[in-house]
Amino acid sequence: MDENESSSRGKWKNKTEALLSCIGYAVGFGNVWRFPYLAYKNGGGAFLVPYLLMLFLCGIPLFFMESALGQFSSTGCITVFKICPLFKGAGYAIIIVNMIASTYFNLISTYPIMFLTYAFNDPLPWSSCDNYWNTKDCIKLKVDGAGTQVNDSIYRNSSRTVVKTPADEFFHLEILKISSSIEEIGSVDSFLLLCNIISWIIVYLCIMRGIQSVGKVIYFTVSFPFVILFILLIRGLTLPGAWDGVYFYIWPEWKQLGNLKVWADAALQIFFSLGPGWGGIVNISSYNDFKNNCKLMILHLTLLPTSQTTVKITNLLYPSI
Template structure:
């Protein structure tokens, strides 16, 4: 039974005004840059239309069940990631702070990509990148030199990056409902409309059908390759924003008597629906580019930064009404990236507020100003692209993926917390959670994601990542991933304030 003190504490933390706002915020977190520039190429490279089978299997055996786990933790224990883990079992608090550290690291470089996309949205109208988008992006725009560390700042990056951080500080300072919730309520419908318009325009381009054939033509033999199944699980995991505290934090802002399993189904299916929509739009445009260049689609298909800032500008140069196509694409990147970054920052701000009993504004400034400074100093220089690439790779693989596998194993086998979390989900959930969920979370999903993690580890150990100098990979890769782990468990040693209920003191509404 909740008490008046519990109600006051929750009101001070902030709450989403409704389940609908929570779902939109969760979708906003899940739908990010990876949905647009990673999924299409992963599907294409791993069997095309046949990839949909392992993708759907991964969604229903790992993605949505893991959402159930994080929703149950946050909703039952009513706290940020560190506080929710501490209330589950005092010794697991470090897992939550590990996730907070991962989010802090992601925030400092994710904002830079949004700043690039913001610039390119306006560049689209005048095709500023000229006839050679590759040379413009790495040369004129980023002014990238040889891999290394430089303090030569690029003015063209600093201004949009300051704009992004200014907007983020305002949104985060406004709070859970007025800032995070309202941003999602506005941005997600706008993102959907913008991207549907992009897809419709892409489908009208000559050669669009060839691109769709390349994406969806099934290669059934790929289903016998374990790497294809590992790719499906990896894609689902990274695209749903699970494993690093976001969904724990967001679910703690939901009213106590709420259908959490039904919400997870809506979020999971919406995220996958957007990914498939992105695949259609991206490969329709790539089909046009291939026909215009007189080459096969496979020769122009790419992903990530290369797709967004090199391939797509090249498409804009050739496409009818290319300026509109380019603006819609980069505007969609800005919206998707911004809502995801808001969720990443909320993990850190919520943890600081819970631990140190500080105001929303003070916690926002304590978190966002250091993030913005590191972002500006570390990633708006001529070496920023290289540092970003290394940090992103190692934090994603050996930060997010590792902490997710460890947290599943700890919750399942060390503290034996899955049965009570299952019971909490079933209290108001519209999707019954039974023994199958416990088997998935305790055995199958950790084994599959562990395989993905080991595969990534062996690949990096076999060959220096990206052919960068070894010292760069060590400092910005391995040490960055180790830093968030060590910092997390050191922060867990800081005592909670006396009036904060921790393990054994949490209350639920009857």
């Protein structure tokens, strides 16, 4: 690529934008959802041993390699394979996979928009069993000094074998509108479709000016989730029995280290956490200055406390119902 093409492609305005973009790319759904579940399933605190080992042996070297390739070539994940034309098809495969992934990732982003609209209702629709979508299996919870628990009087006086909370039925019956079987496809939900369109419009507004608009948006999109997670952390730790949950969750089960599946899950989680092989790192780094110290940027990412520890405390340490 000549100098004119490189300058017309654009660059990050400063190193902060480049660093924040990498943080936003690395701290995503793979951390928020999948990591806490894997840690709980694979020995609690003991899971950190194979995870950190895979992070330093696989994750960071791959992240550095893709960062260096993108920064050196100043091209995307297709033209970067000019260094080895035999693998150029891998670049097209990355684009196809990202096209598929972006559809369901954006649908996941649609649900918060729906929840936001319902949150303005009083009372909240997921706080009672008096809504049109609730079934006879719905049982309201009560809150007292001992925490949240099932209303024992209602449960004892019923012949129910299945108990569902209002929040459970709200999500499955009102938000997802889940059908009785896979044979029943159902129809298009107009409200969900509208929220999905709004979500795509937001995505377009973020990227419509290319690197210039993305560089401004990431200041909010990267910092806001950490603020919310910190608020949830404080809220979770102040609930009754929270510290018992912390102890139960992170207590290491060292015998799990002898299970090869635990090590495989740790290695696989690296690709969900840092995202190597998806083309995002190459694209982000391609907007760096050619003489940027990408090794220092990766060091900052490594030392930065990610949302994994925060999320696993906030999501899994609420007192069980």
